[in-house]
Amino acid sequence: xxxxxxxxxYDPRKYPAVAVTVDVVALTIRDGRLCVLLxxxxxxxxxxxxxxxxxxxxxxxxxxxxxxELAEETGLTPGGxxxxxxxxxxxxxxxxxxxxxxxxxxxxxxxxxxxxxxVVSVAxxxxxxxxxxxxxxSDAARAYWVPVDEAKDLAFDHDQVLAxxxxxxxxxxxxxxxxxxxxxxxxxxxxxxxxxxxxxxxELHAGNFHRKVLSVPGFVESTGETTARGGERGGxxxxxxxxxxxxxxxxxxxxxxxxxxxx
Amino acid sequence: xxxxxxxxxYDPRKYPAVAVTVDVVALTIRDGRLCVLLxxxxxxxxxxxxxxxxxxxxxxxxxxxxxxELAEETGLTPGGxxxxxxxxxxxxxxxxxxxxxxxxxxxxxxxxxxxxxxVVSVAxxxxxxxxxxxxxxSDAARAYWVPVDEAKDLAFDHDQVLAxxxxxxxxxxxxxxxxxxxxxxxxxxxxxxxxxxxxxxxELHAGNFHRKVLSVPGFVESTGETTARGGERGGxxxxxxxxxxxxxxxxxxxxxxxxxxxx
DNA sequence: TCGAGTAATACTCGGAGTGAGAAAAACTCG
DNA sequence: CGAGTTTTTCTCACTCCGAGTATTACTCGA
Numbered sequence: 091x092x093x094x095x096x097x098x099x100y101d102p103r104k105y106p107a108v109a110v111t112v113d114v115v116a117l118t119i120r121d122g123r124l125c126v127l128l129x130x131x132x133x134x135x136x137x138x139x140x141x142x143x144x145x146x147x148x149x150x151x152x153x154x155x156x157x158x159e160l161a162e163e164t165g166l167t168p169g170g171x172x173x174x175x176x177x178x179x180x181x182x183x184x185x186x187x188x189x190x191x192x193x194x195x196x197x198x199x200x201x202x203x204x205x206x207x208x209v210v211s212v213a214x215x216x217x218x219x220x221x222x223x224x225x226x227x228s229d230a231a232r233a234y235w236v237p238v239d240e241a242k243d244l245a246f247d248h249d250q251v252l253a254x255x256x257x258x259x260x261x262x263x264x265x266x267x268x269x270x271x272x273x274x275x276x277x278x279x280x281x282x283x284x285x286x287x288x289x290x291x292x293e294l295h296a297g298n299f300h301r302k303v304l305s306v307p308g309f310v311e312s313t314g315e316t317t318a319r320g321g322e323r324g325g326x327x328x329x330x331x332x333x334x335x336x337x338x339x340x341x342x343x344x345x346x347x348x349x350x351x352x353x
Numbered sequence: 354x355x356x357x358x359x360x361x362x363y364d365p366r367k368y369p370a371v372a373v374t375v376d377v378v379a380l381t382i383r384d385g386r387l388c389v390l391l392x393x394x395x396x397x398x399x400x401x402x403x404x405x406x407x408x409x410x411x412x413x414x415x416x417x418x419x420x421x422e423l424a425e426e427t428g429l430t431p432g433g434x435x436x437x438x439x440x441x442x443x444x445x446x447x448x449x450x451x452x453x454x455x456x457x458x459x460x461x462x463x464x465x466x467x468x469x470x471x472v473v474s475v476a477x478x479x480x481x482x483x484x485x486x487x488x489x490x491s492d493a494a495r496a497y498w499v500p501v502d503e504a505k506d507l508a509f510d511h512d513q514v515l516a517x518x519x520x521x522x523x524x525x526x527x528x529x530x531x532x533x534x535x536x537x538x539x540x541x542x543x544x545x546x547x548x549x550x551x552x553x554x555x556e557l558h559a560g561n562f563h564r565k566v567l568s569v570p571g572f573v574e575s576t577g578e579t580t581a582r583g584g585e586r587g588g589x590x591x592x593x594x595x596x597x598x599x600x601x602x603x604x605x606x607x608x609x610x611x612x613x614x615x616x
Numbered sequence: 617t618c619g620a621g622t623a624a625t626a627c628t629c630g631g632a633g634t635g636a637g638a639a640a641a642a643c644t645c646g
Numbered sequence: 647c648g649a650g651t652t653t654t655t656c657t658c659a660c661t662c663c664g665a666g667t668a669t670t671a672c673t674c675g676a
Contacts (some may be wrong), residue, residue: 108373108410110462110473147371152462152473197460197475199373199415210373210415210473212460280623298664300625305662319673325623326671341662543652561635563654568633582643588652589642604633 109209112155113144113248115195115255116164116216117289118235119272124288125235126252127224128244129163132232135205136245142252143233144211153192156214161187163233164224191217191271195255203247211246215255217271263289265342267309270333276313278328279303280321290345302343308336372472375418376407376511378458378518379427379479380552381498382535387551388498389515391507392426395495398468399508405515406496407474416455419477424450426496427484454480454534458518466510474509478518480534526552528605530572533596539576541591542566543584553608565606571599 116127128140143163147155166187192214199210224233241252262268269285270277283299303309310331317327379390391403406426410418429450455477462473486497504515525531532548533540546562566572573594580590 108371110371110373147462147473149464149471151464152460194459196457197415199410199475201412201414208412210410210475212462212473278624295664295666296623297625297627297666302663320671321623322673323622324620324671324673326625328624344663346664541653558635558637559652560637560654560656564656565634584652585644586651587642587644587649589654591653607634609635 107207109207110147111144111209111211112147112152112159113142113198113211113213113251114156114160114163114216115142115213115252116160116218117238117255117259117272118218118221119285119288120220120235122284122288123237124256124291126238126241126255127160127163127233128236128241130232131245139243139245140236140241141245142213142248147212152194152212153214156192156194156212156216157187157190160190160192160216164221166221166224186218186221189219189271189275191268195251195258198247198251200247211251213251213255215258217259217268219272219274260289260345264344265339267333267336267339270310276315276330276332278317278330279310280328282310282331286343292346294346299343302341306336306339306341306343308334309339310334370470372470373410374407374472374474375410375415375422376405376461376474376476376514377419377423377426377479378405378476378515379423379481380501380518380522380535381481381484382548382551383483383498385547385551386500387519387554389501389504389518390423390426390496391499391504393495394508402506402508403499403504404508405476405511410475415457415475416477419455419457419475419479420450420453423453423455423479429484450481452482452534452538454531458514458521461510461514463510474514476514476518478521480522480531482535482537523552523608527607528602530596530599530602533573539578539593539595541580541593542573543591545573545594549606555609557609562606565604569599569602569604569606571597572602573597 114127118125118127127143129143131137131139131141143159145155145159145162148158150158164187195213195215197210197212199208201208203209203211221235223235238252238256242249244252259268263286269282269289272285272289273281279300280296282303283294283296286294286299311334313330313332315330317330320327377390381388381390390406392406394400394402394404406422408418408422408425411421413421427450458476458478460473460475462471464471466472466474484498501515501519505512507515522531526549532545532552535548535552536544542563543559545566546557546559549557549562574597576593576595578593580593583590
C-alpha cells in the first residue's frame, strides 16, 4: 500500500464504508460425489437462497477467519493450524478440522455484488475428508452438503466463486498431492482414484492410474498393510498407503481430454 | 457472504474501520533483466523505503483500481480493458497499457501489516512489454523499474507479495502463453526465449526451445516475415511470429531442474 | 460350494515428448 | 575475409503415456 503525496494525512475512515468478509468453498466427497457446503439464507437480500458460508472478518488473520467460519458452520471445533497435518498413528486429541486443507482462492469486490453496501469478500477453498452432516452446532443448523452439480442459483456472485473454486481444485489435483486431503490417513489406490474421478467427473484407467501414482516420488508411501476385506463387490484385499512428503507431483497426473484448451 | 442469525441487522460500519487497497506487482523486462515497478515512500510508516505501487479502492471494481494505480504510477493512460488485447495490424490509438496483462494475485490482510490501522490489500500481477521509464506523469515521479533481485527490504509485507508474484509468474510461463505479454506484437523465437530466460533465471537449450514452441498448437503463428537485420552479434535473419490464440500451452514448457520439488 | 463378476496389480506395445548434442546455414563485426 | 554468433533442423536414447491384456484374489448369490 502506498499513499500518494496528495493522500498524506488522509483518513481512510472518511471513505464510504467497506466491509471485508470471507467466504468458504468447502469441498468434500460423499458417496463418490463431490459436494460443497452451503447455507440457507434467512435474511434479505437473497432470503431463502443458498449461499457459501462466510462472515465478517474480525481481529484475526484472513486464514483464521476462514477457518473460524468453517468451524462455525460445520459445528466442528478447530484444533490446530490451518495447514493440513498428519497425525500418523493413533488418533490424537486433534479435531477433524486439523486435517482440512485451506487455501485462499481469490477476492471478489465488484461494487453492487451486495446490494446493501460495498463488500469485499476474500474467498477460501477448503478440502476435507468426508465430514459428518453438520447438524450438531447451534449455528450450523442451516448448513448442509450439496453435490456440486446441484449447487446452482446461489446468492450474490457465489455461482462464480464456486466455479472458480472447482476449477482450482481440478487443476491442483494434477500437480499436487491434494487428493490425499480428501481421504482418511490411510487409503488404497482405488480410493485415491475415486477422489480423482469424483473431482474431475471422468473415469480413469485403473492400471495406468496405479502405475502413475506409484511412480511419482513422495506421492504415497506404503504402510505394508492391506485392508481387512476385499471390495464390497469382490476383488483382492488392496494395499494401504499414506500420504508421502511430496509437495508437488512430478511427473504430474494430467487430466484426459484436453482438446478444449485452446480458446 | 452470510449473516448468521445473531448478525441480523448488524451494521458492519460499527466494526473497527478496515481499509481496502490494491497493490500492483508490475513486471517487465529491460535489458534482458526482469524488473518490478517500485515507488519511494515519502511518508510514515516506512518513509524512505521502497514499496509496491498501490492505493485505496474507490467506487470501481478491484481490477479497475489496479489498472488505475498502474496508470497513475507509470504516467501512461489506460486505453481499453484490463485484459490484454491484440490490435493485429496497424497501431491503433490504444495506449501502451492496452497490452498489459493484469490478474489478481492474492489478498494480504494480517492485522498489523500496516501499523496505522487494519488494511486489507488485494495484490495484482501485471505483465508488460518494455515500458518507458515513468518520469512523465506528475504522480509518477517517484516510480522506477528495479531488477527483481535488487528489490529487497520493501515496506509492509511487500517482500512476500513480490515473492508470491514472481513464483506465480514463473509458474504461468510454463502452461500459458503469458510470455508473449512481455514482447512486442511481433517477436522472434529468440526474443521469446529471452523472456523465459529472464523470468526463470536459467539458460535454455535454444534448439529444444525452438522445437517446443513451434510444436505447441496456438502458441505462436508465423507472420511470414523476417527481421530486417540479423542479430547484433551475427546470425541469420530470424523469422517473425505473433501470439496465437491458445489460452493454455499443451504440451507445457516445464522448467528444468526440478529436484527441489519435494518438501 | 461353485461360478460369475469385480477389483487390484502387473504386464506389453506403440506413440509422443524430452534433453543433449551435432550440424548446416546465414549473418555480424573487425 | 575470417572468427564468432545465432537460427534452424536433425538425431538418438530415454521417459512417459494411453490402451489393451493377463493374472490373481476376492465377494456374493445361487
